[in-house]
Amino acid sequence: MTEHSERTHTVVDSPVGPLTLVATGGVLSGVYLRDQRHRPPEHTFGAPDATSPALTAAATQLAEYFAGDRTAFTVPLALSGTPFQRAVWAALCDIPYGETVHYGELAARIGRPTAARAVGLANGRNPVSIIVPCHRVIGASGALTGYGGGLPRKTHLLNLERHTLTTRV
Incomplete structure (x- = not known):
């Protein structure tokens, strides 16, 4: 295994349960x-x-997020996926903290307005939960649909962000 493909991990506690953080080549x-x-x-x-500096930085930023002290992540990412998946994941990072978009809207944002279902599949394959905020995507009706970590966790994350925004005003 080369240095660039070496993988390490750690597990940290969070309000949504244990999170396994993985670094590849130190990212x-x-x-x-x-x-x-x-x-x-x-x-x-x-x-x-x-x-690992990458894992320590991610753990610190996640703890700040859950404490309501961080609304954007700055930890560098190494995302492995198809070009379409990476486009979806990049678009997820552009969804403002505390806001939601529906799958069709996200598809339109990446220039693929008829690809809402494919966007949903890419969203579900997001390898960096929370930091790449796939929890901010909802159904066209406003319903909380689909989350790889389960709807109770999605609800928790969205409520945390809304609460943080209302207490900062």
Whole structure:
């Protein structure tokens, strides 16, 4: 394995349960919830490493997010996916904190207005939960549809962001 493909991980506690943080080549490449749909097998996470600068930075930023002290993440990411998936994930990062968009709107934002279903599939494959805010995508009716970590976690994340915004005013 080359230095650029070496993977390490750590597990941190959060209000939505344990989060497994994964770094590839020293850059954050995964944030996985327990029992998350499309969660890779544990053996692919690499060796445990609670001292990795990338994982420590991600853990700190996530703790700040859950405390209501952070509304944007700055930790560098190494996202592995198809060009379409990466376009969707980049568009997710443009959804403002505390706001939601529906799948069709996200599809239009990436120039693929008829690809709402494909956007949903790419959204579900997001390897960096919370930091790449796939929880901010909802159904066209406004219903909380689909979240790889489960709807109770999606509800928690959206409520946290709304509460943070209303207490900062």
